[in-house]
Every structure is written in structure tokens, then in C-alpha cells.
Amino acid sequence: MVSTQELAVLIITGMLFTFFLGFGIILFAQKNRKIQELSDQLLQEEKAKNEVEKLQVALETQETERGHIARMLHDDVGAILSLAQKNILFIQKQAKAGVFEHNSIEVARDLIQESINQLRQINKGLIPHYLLKFGLVKALERMGTQKTAGFIQSFNFETQIPHNLIVSEQIMTQFFYVTSELITNLLKHSFPTIISMALKLEGNQLLLIIKHDGIALSQRDYVALSKESENLGLENIRYRLNLINGELTFKRNATQGEITIAVSIENVNS
């Protein structure tokens, strides 16, 4: 039989044991918190680093592009305009002396016309000129045909959208670039032999369905890839889709893959 004193000692020991056990649990929890905080911090740092790298790439690209434009403006347009200015100064000088130089005026006019032509050429390189001139349908068909030529066996483009449909320039441009990036990615990574594109209108939704027989992604793959990949192309696609409130859907079945781009032609982020 246990005596009262022994029972008391037992209970007190038990209470103390519980007390120290509680402390142990607290220390363990604290350690866990520290580990969690450290891993969160590392993750944040890694994220920030990636963001900086992406920004650097974007800035470098922008700088290169600016340099390229500046060079073209300086070498082509700038040089011609300088000559035109020189000619006009000569005409002014002659005019003060009472001499009318008809020939120099013609030269100046030709030089200005030449610089306008040069500017147009540069402009063509900066915006999808064909898209603005001939519209989304023609531009998509042309882009698809040009990109796939020599790489796949068959490219087919179908459209069911009304001829009188007016799509804003912003939607057209972003839609075109997203499609272009997707076709490039398909050719680079999926190795298809057949690609078909169908552009249609469902309600106020502009849909482009790209079907192919190459290696296909499911929606889950795309989401995972978007999270893991630091690919600038994917970033661009997401960015452009976000601008026009667009949605990208990937489907995969036994024989083919299907990519759908859907954009409401009413709601667009400005």
C-alpha cells in the first residue's frame, strides 16, 4: 500500500515532470519557429534575387533595344536630316544673296522624303505592321505559316469570326504576341508534325484553339511550369494575358494537345 507521503511525492514529481515536459515542448516549438522563419527568409531572398535577375534581363533587353533604335535613328535618319539641314542653310544663304537655287530645294526635299522612308522602315520593325494593316486574322495566319514553314508537315488555319468584328488594337497586339510565343514554344519543345489553329467568337469571347500532335501539356503541367520556370517567354505570356484579361487553357489527350486562348473583347485592363 502506498503511503500518503509516497503518493504526494509521486504526484509532485508528476506535476514537475509535466512542467518540464511543457517547457521541452515550448523549446521544441520555438526551434521549429526559428527554422520556419529562416526557411521563409531564404525563400524570400531567393525570390527577390530571381526578381532582380528578371528585372536585369528586362532592363538589358530594353537598353539593347534602345541602343539599336538610337543607332538606326542616328546613322540613317540623323545623317540624312543633317544633309537636308545643310542644304536648307545653303538655300537660305543663296536667297539672302538674291540667288534662287531650285536644284538645292529639290535635293533637300528628296532628303527629307528619304528620312521619312527610313523612319517608316524603323517603325515597321518596332510594331507588327502587318497586324495593324491587315487585321488579326490575316496576321495570325501569316505568322503561323511563316513560323512553321519547313519545321512541320502541315499547318492549317481556320476562322469563323465575322468580317465586321472590331477588336481593339491592344487586344489584337497582345493576342498576336501571345499566339506567336506559344507557336515558338510549340516548335521548340513539343516537336509537332501537324498544327491547326481555329479562331472563333463565342458570345463576347474571342477564342483561339491551337491543336497539335506533339508533346502536350496539361493545365496542371502549365501551372507547375509557371511556378517553377524562370522562363521569360512564359512571364511575357502571363503578363500580356493579364493586360487583356485573357485566359490560357491547356488540355492533353491520347493523340493530341490543345491550347485555348480566350479573351473577352469587352473587358480589358488599361
Place this chain on the structure above:
Amino acid sequence: MVTIYLFFLFVSELFPVVAGFIFLNKKYDFHIQLLTAWFLVRFLTDTITYLLKINFELSVFPFYHVSILIEGVILIYFFVSINKNSTYIIKTLYLIPIIIFLMETLFFSSIFQTNNLSFIVYNCLISILLLTLLIKINKVDYYLLPIVKAFFVYHSVSFFYSLFETFFRINSELMAIVYPVFLLFILSLNLFYTFYLWSPRKN
């Protein structure tokens, strides 16, 4: 000796209540309000039951039954308010002290008899809830962590103590040895909480 124990108990129970009111008067905090209410319930229960017992020799168990029910509900509320993503199931935890209260007062025992079952269940439940907070420690606001830790340790010890409460009631010699140790834990919690609220860091 009992008078000294009671003196320490009442005085130490009064400290956190006063500190809580002063703190809340200066800066409102919902969690501190809950904990102050918890200390206030304990203080009032102990004071009222002591006065009733001394002056009128009345049964004090109804007060203990109700007190433990209110304390349980307050601390569950405290847990739910910290655990921001509380689901519907977590919110049904409120039912546990109510069910135990009804079962003990109506079926197992009576409102005029000891509240062993509700005391054990209360301590066990609160210890588990506080333990889950410590496991998901990142969810707990930094300033509440010391309180959660202190309450967890106190309720764990209190749970162990409550398991033997039946023995204490029939064996006063055992009670005389064990109670001072348990009182130390109560005093520690009360003083810790008072110090926590008085600490210049909080002001």
C-alpha cells in the same frame, strides 16, 4: 497555514485583474480583454466561494461548476481568435465544456457536488488547444507567444493535478503536501501575467 495560502492566492489573483484593467484602459487589446476576464472569473469565484463558505457554510460547488464552464468558453474563444482560419468544426469546440457541464450536473453527479470531470476535461482540452497553437507557432502573434506558453505549461500541470483531485478531497494530509506546490504554479502564472502586462516592453 491555510490562511497564508489563501492570502497569497487572493492577492496574486487580484494582481493580473488589476494589471489587465490598467492595460486595457491604456490600450485596447481583444486577447488581453479575454484573459483579464478569465482571471476575473477565477478571482471572483475564489472570493465568493470563500466568503460563502466562511460566513454561511453554503455549498460552493455550483460556483465551481459555472466558473469552470465560463473559463473554458473564454479560453476556447481565445484559441479561436488566435487561430484565424478557424473552421466550423473548430468553432464547435464551445460545445465541449457546455456538454460536460450538463452531463456532470444532470447525469453523472450534481451541481452541488464536486466538479472533477469538468475540471479534468477543461484542463485537458485547454492544454491540447494551446499545444496545437504551439505546434502551429507561426500563426501566433509574437506578443501573445509568452502568454500561450505560460498558459500551456500551467494547464498541463493543472491537468495532472486535476487527475488526483478526488484523492485530495478525501485525504487532507495529501492535500496539505501537494497543494502548496500547485499553489506555486498558480502564483507563478499570476505573477508572470502581471509582470507581462506591466513590462515596459508592452507600454
